Amino acid sequence: MRALDPEIADRLHPDEHGLVPVVVQSADTAEVLMLAWMDVEALRRTLASGQATYWSRSRGTYWVKGATSGNRQTVTEVLLDCDGDTILLRVEQTGPACHTGSRTCFSTLHDEPAAPDSLAQT
Amino acid sequence: MRALDPEIADRLHPDEHGLVPVVVQSADTAEVLMLAWMDVEALRRTLASGQATYWSRSRGTYWVKGATSGNRQTVTEVLLDCDGDTILLRVEQTGPACHTGSRTCFSTLHDEPAAPDSLAQT
Numbered sequence: 183m184r185a186l187d188p189e190i191a192d193r194l195h196p197d198e199h200g201l202v203p204v205v206v207q208s209a210d211t212a213e214v215l216m217l218a219w220m221d222v223e224a225l226r227r228t229l230a231s232g233q234a235t236y237w238s239r240s241r242g243t244y245w246v247k248g249a250t251s252g253n254r255q256t257v258t259e260v261l262l263d264c265d266g267d268t269i270l271l272r273v274e275q276t277g278p279a280c281h282t283g284s285r286t287c288f289s290t291l292h293d294e295p296a297a298p299d300s301l302a303q304t
Numbered sequence: 305m306r307a308l309d310p311e312i313a314d315r316l317h318p319d320e321h322g323l324v325p326v327v328v329q330s331a332d333t334a335e336v337l338m339l340a341w342m343d344v345e346a347l348r349r350t351l352a353s354g355q356a357t358y359w360s361r362s363r364g365t366y367w368v369k370g371a372t373s374g375n376r377q378t379v380t381e382v383l384l385d386c387d388g389d390t391i392l393l394r395v396e397q398t399g400p401a402c403h404t405g406s407r408t409c410f411s412t413l414h415d416e417p418a419a420p421d422s423l424a425q426t
Contacts (some may be wrong), residue, residue, distance in 0.1 A: 203339060212334035216390075217325060270410045286381040288392045289386075291383065291384055
């Protein structure tokens, strides 16, 4: 078993659960597809395989994105933020990213951009 | 003081600290600029003012992005993910998004895209 490059591991600053949030962006369209979580081992597996591999907080296991659905994410670039506590993954997404079948997990809160105060109420 | 629209508040599922991660994306270039955190009150302030307002976990206070530096984020769209536990904010960014002076907080782990296993070592 190969370890994660120590230089990369040194730059990572996981939270109290040993995790960092991972922003997943389409390499083709630049759409933000989803947010997932990695620990050092999930990052090691991702870098070693080129397939996005996350830690499931709800199931307490590693999961290779798309291992069941076929909707895999092939990693084209791995970026780290200035504090080392967030990863940005650029991926080639096969099929929809969201388990609901949507292309991305995100949808607009309201159809129309809000004027100030229109979304707050008494 | 106006409350957050209850329909929006109902869809939000903050973590055990009352926070959700916020992915911040440039409305112009689609670049992912940074990741920050909001609680319900920060989201309410953001929607009411149109200026990105976050919760600082290190300082334990709200902060209007750019209030000190002038590098503000004017919100053009607010999106929520399928689980209600991540926000995606599209913004018009004034100046650099990163406190280091860089346009975004993210930089590539390695200059060259990795071949499988090239980033793991014995």
